[in-house]
Amino acid sequence: MDASQAIHRIIVCTLCRDPATGTRTGEDLCADLRSRLSADSEMALLDYAVEGIACMAGCARPLTVAFQAAGKASYLFGPIDRQTDAVELLEFAKLYASLADGWCNSGQRPAGLADKTLARIPGSNSAAGVGI
Template sequence: MPDDTILYVCTTCRAADDAPDGPRGGARLLDALRAELDLRPDAALRIEPVECLSVCKRPCTVAVASADRWTYIYGDLDPVASARTILDGLERYAGTPDGIVPWRERPEAFRKGVVARIPPFPAAKAG
């Protein structure tokens, strides 16, 4: 993966089965992603926890961003079982020049869980 690929994980997402005083689904997803990433020492991915991605009706939620690529927001992710699927999907994302993975090559969780696709930030115009 490009060194500048960042996976933002909403740590405040609350899964339907979360205990009221237990860890939230988003925090559990973050832990699962970090554990799965440890199994992939060659993956050049930075995982960043964020307080809220404002997709509260579709927990658990992540966003993937990289310079000169489309940014994606995905929801409805299982807090534990999705870690491998997410990282597999990000490998496909990294293998494209613009971040657009052909629909049929996306993991099912990404096809069903896409919340938004945001175009790359335009390069600054010279003088």
């Protein structure tokens, strides 16, 4: 899907290096997520684009992955293991698409991502969480 037309975006750092191997795995994760999204008919309807970007300043917790949509809270997760966390990222993608303002608490997120949430940034049109 063309990123400029997608409602939801999954953004993956392409410069993060795997701490064990030193290899950059972001592009591989992008390809894997795109493949999984298109192979699942339910996921294909969620209107996601997967993009690589050359740094999200999560270097202390590589690999970082963000979720973003207009008017919704954005999320940054890390460290992400390309092979073991892809399923959890897709579970979160389903949840995120279902939330009008993108706001959810840690108990609603897939268990494998609960301790990997680096940031939740309120959407520009959202008052969710104000006063917490």
